[in-house]
Amino acid sequence: QVKTSLLDLTSIRGVLPNLSRPANLSRIFYAVMFDAGSTGTRIHVYTFIQSDSEELPVLDNEMFHSIKPGLSAYADSPEVAGHTVRMLLKVAKKTVPRLEWKRTPVILRATAGLRLLAPEKAQALLDQVQHVFDESPFLVPDNSVSIMDGTNEGILAWISVNFLTGHLHPQTKKTVGILDLGGGSTQITFLPKLRKTIDSVPVADYIAGFDLLNSSFELYTHSYLGNGLMAARLAALGALGAEGLEWRVFKSSCLPKKFQDEWSFGGITYQVSGDPDGYSGYKHCYQEVLKVVKGIIHQPYELEDSNVFYAFSYYFDRAVDAGLIDGVKGGMLEVRDFKKRAKEVCNKMTKNSVGNPFLCMDMTYITCLLKDGFGFKESTMLQLTKKVNNVEASWALGATLDHFHNLKIH
């Protein structure tokens, strides 16, 4: 019946049906985005439906897979890094129909792990990835392999989450902010409501904008390199840039007193331990991690009533490890929930703290970053999220939309 009425319409208008195109013009297309993070490499294969080229596509599905460690762990053997990417590309070949391969773009963006490497080592890794892409049957656009800057990382994650939560209409006044805690860097991004927030930033590059379907957005965003969770552990331990790694043991009051082990980040292994003759517990730990935050993190003028913040990546993972939220559903937490749990974990540390020796340090750092860093009140509610509608909360989706729509991030 519906078909008949459609036919009637065409004949009334006198338009001959075009047999080479489906009646509603919608089409399915795919995109492959790699996230080369400091702690892992991930592939996102997106399936989109585009009905109107003047509008954003509808995201139909995401296929996601990840591998640890990140590319920077192979700084001295870049071929292995290339192999990681080749393995992940198999997921793309299984997901994207063969006929679509040659028009499906493959892109890789690296974040803090490569930003923290010596430029020539980072470049050798990127060259390997480029080689693997060039050999693949997919479309390799210009600039398909690069290190993304921190501003883009924050903006694109904001775009992803607001797209997924349905807040990205041109007329929209309500949006959500994002808090992303990676291994090497951390990002905060939100849409300011007050002029004062924009006027009171320490440097102009805390404000960045982008264009979307004839409207422009101006966001508060910053990426703090060295304030990701793993980089913060290093700094708290005093191991950042230290020499004599073969014989030195880095101590912290955030670790169980009798704990001693090896710990690796970015392909470097460190000896770490608690302070057997010194102090341990929340108070001392807080003073230690405060050094990583104080004088470094800017407090935006408006934060409290401006936005609901979605917090993901390590905020989510560690809240799950601490038993604060469900690992599938996520949930709402107040900043004080992190603090309360940090105190409990730190003041009850046994030798290994049930296989999670860094939980006290991580929970304390997260508490400190939120309160003394960004300046959130203890009563602020955060939405802890890993996926929205079955799609990863990550900058990768925003980066894909940027590829197709050129959002002119400035």
Ligand SMILES: Nc1ccn([C@@H]2O[C@H](COP(=O)(O)OP(=O)(O)O)[C@@H](O)[C@H]2O)c(=O)n1
């Ligand atoms: N799609 C993703 C990407 C990262 N993550 C989490 O993000 C954290 C690490 O981020 P990362 O390795 O990308 O670090 P950066 O390079 O951004 O500093 C880990 O907790 C990952 O499990 C995630 O949950 N889902």
